[in-house]
Amino acid sequence: MATNNDTQLKLWEVFTQEKAGASFEHAGSLRASDNEMALLNARDVYARRNEAVNIWVVPSESITASTPEDQGPFFDPANDKAYRHPNFYKTPAGIKQI
Amino acid sequence: MTKQEALVDFCLQIGDTSLIHGQRLAEWCGHAPILEEDIALTNISLDLIGQARMILTYAGQTENKHRDEDKLSFHRDAWDFRNVLIAELPNGDFAFTMGKIFLLGFYMKNLFTVLSNSKDPSLKAFAExxxxxxxxxxxxxxxxxxRLGDGTIESKERMQKALNELALYTDDLFEVSESEKILVQEKLIPSLADLKTNWSHDIAAVITQATLKLPQANNALRLGGKAGLHTEHLGHILSDMQFLQRAYPDAKW
Structure with a gap:
């Protein structure tokens, strides 16, 4: 019998939106063979207790991610330039999300 | 059969179908081919048990004999159960289980669509x-x-075999029970006459897309679920499901 160590289906990342207008947040990942199966599985695994009103599923291989080596060049330069941070503005009353 | 008895009987038909179907699907817990499907099947099972709970509670209240949903679930014998036969059949392979959920699901979808227009507020709320x-x-x-029908040679063969075997039991879904007749006559529920046509239309669309053949029953049809005439399988599932409450009546968590 032929052996195949990786019998698992394709990996997908799941993003859920808690309520209309809110940002989608990464909820976790799952296995599925195509987008419809990924969407149904995402509903069952990550949204079965009213956690979401919308779901995105994205093949994990489609995500381009920064690596730990990028950390210095990518993120350090922002730290010492206070003028880049919008710290001097007041958030108007009643705004819940920016 | 009085109108009240008919309503109780009809609620048992629906509630027992959801209960036994749900109990069967729970057998997949920890055994499904992938984790995601394991969760999906148990989610469906929990939905069904929730439905059973709601409608059996109402059956007990209507009957007015001090039987709540637990009493009705755990302290009746096989011949008192009114579920359709497909619900009690063993799960078989994955294709057979999916065939059961598929055929029963579309039956329930069409039935609950009709009952959403029931004059009985509790039935209406349940159906919606x-x-x-x-x-x-x-x-x-x-x-x-x-996916299975339009999949590999083996998956197609298994899905077709499942549908063919299940075809023996689908007429049982549409056998008109005495309680259904009475409730329609009394105008408590709308006519169920179009149920089979609408169901056939729904499943044919999917079966065609799956490149499968519409199943033809090649043996004597099995009927009688709604009248309490069950297959040998119901007794076994009940002995499993009811054991604790029978051995230790009124045991609580």
Whole structure:
């Protein structure tokens, strides 16, 4: 019998939106063979207790991610330039999300 | 059969079908081919048990003999159960289980659509709530029927075999029970006459897309679920499901 160590289906990342207008947040990942199966599985695994009103599923291989080596060049330069941070503005009353 | 008795009997038909179907699907817990499907099947099972709880509670209240949903579930014998036969059949392979959810799901979808217009407020509320659940069950199962039917040689063969075997039991879904007749006559529920046509239309669309053949029963049809005439399988599932309450009556968590 032929052996195949990786019998698992394709990996997908799941993003859920808690309520209309809110940002989608990464909820976790799952296995599925195509987008419809990924969407149904995402509903069952990550949204079965009213956690979401919308779901995105994205093949994990489609995500381009920064690596730990990028950390210095990518993120350090922002730290010492206070003028880049919008710290001097007041958030108007009643705004819940920016 | 009085109108009140008919209403109780009809609620048992629906509640017992959801209960036994749900109990069967729970047997997949920890055994499904992938984790995601394990969760999906147990989700469906929990939806069904929730439905059973709601409608059996109402059956008990209507009957007015001090039987709540637990009493009705755990302290009746096989011949008192009114579920359709497909619900009690063993799960078989994955294709057979999906075939069961698929055929029963579309039956429940069409039945609950009709009952959403019932004059009985409790039946109406039950149907409206449960309809949303079964529409999802239909989508999940239809997706698998298409995937397996239009899949590999083996998956196609197994899916077709499952549908052919299940075809023996689908006329049982549409056998008109005495309680259904009375409730329609009394105008408590709308006519169920179009149920089979609408169901056939729904399942044919999926079966065609799955490149499968519409199943033809090649043996004597099995009927009688709604009248309490069950297959040998119901007694076994009840002995499993009811054991604790029978051995230790009124045991609580």
């Amino acid at each position: 709530k449960s309809l949303k659940e079964v529409i999802y069950h239909c989508r999940h199962a239809a997706d698998w029927v298409i």
